[in-house]
Amino acid sequence: DIQMTQSPSTLSASIGDRVTITCRASQSINNWLAWYQQKPGKAPKLLIYKVSTLERGVPSRFSGSGSGTEFTLTITSLQPDDFATYYCQQYDNYWTFGQGTKVEIK
Amino acid sequence: QVQLQESGPGLVKPSETLSLTCSVSGGSLSSDYWVWIRQPPGKGLERVAIYDSGRTTYNPSLKSRVTMSVDTSENQFSLKLTSVTAADTAVYYCARHVYGRAMAVWGQGTTVTVSS
Numbered sequence: 001d002i003q004m005t006q007s008p009s010t011l012s013a014s015i016g017d018r019v020t021i022t023c024r025a026s027q028s029i030n031n032w033l034a035w036y037q038q039k040p041g042k043a044p045k046l047l048i049y050k051v052s053t054l055e056r057g058v059p060s061r062f063s064g065s066g067s068g069t070e071f072t073l074t075i076t077s078l079q080p081d082d083f084a085t086y087y088c089q090q091y092d093n094y095w096t097f098g099q100g101t102k103v104e105i106k
Numbered sequence: 107q108v109q110l111q112e113s114g115p116g117l118v119k120p121s122e123t124l125s126l127t128c129s130v131s132g133g134s135l136s137s138d139y140w141v142w143i144r145q146p147p148g149k150g151l152e153r154v155a156i157y158d159s160g161r162t163t164y165n166p167s168l169k170s171r172v173t174m175s176v177d178t179s180e181n182q183f184s185l186k187l188t189s190v191t192a193a194d195t196a197v198y199y200c201a202r203h204v205y206g207r208a209m210a211v212w213g214q215g216t217t218v219t220v221s222s
């Protein structure tokens with residue numbers, strides 16, 4: 001399986017901050033990368049697919065970038081609703097997830 | 107709009123078989139990918155099985171114990187995991203993956219606890 005490594009594991013931030021989460025793949029995934037947001041007790045919610053395409057209804061403060069093996073999720077101006085855990089997922093070769101990044105209140 | 111709903115026992119005894127069903131409304135099992143994902147308490151997401159147009163692939167770490175089946179007439183798919191242990195305790199999600207668009211539709215998840 002392709003390994004996905006997210007960093008950091010936990011991130012403390014304040015409302016209005018710009019937040020960046022990184023995801024590294026153990027090999028090229030041909031840009032088949034998605035980002036999900038998960039809140040406690042809820043199913044994950046798709047935010048971004050194909051590295052940078054925003055899912056319908058997702059606020060524009062979320063953006064994705066990267067290529068090859070290194071990818072980034074950015075949240076500009078963090079909002080109260082954004083405190084959650086974020087996962088990257090590759091869907092190039094079977095599917096694997098990063099271990100998650102918890103965004104918590106500073 | 108596609109909706110998914112998991113169902114099955116919430117408690118399974120060690121060494122027994124876990125059986126779950128995902129009912130699909132508003133979509134067809136003859137297209138896209140249909141997926142089982144699980145999440146142990148306090149941990150991350152793990153792929154269990156993926157169905158795609160008659161072909162099923164399994165997580166290698168579970169392959170000897172897991173079977174995913176699809177009933178297109180009932181518009182549902184199922185998961186069976188044999189010889190369960192406490193390590194199989196998790197929230198089990200079913201999801202739909204649209205080609206190129208990842209998993210945009212998820213069930214609400216069902217908690218399965220393995221305990222005597």
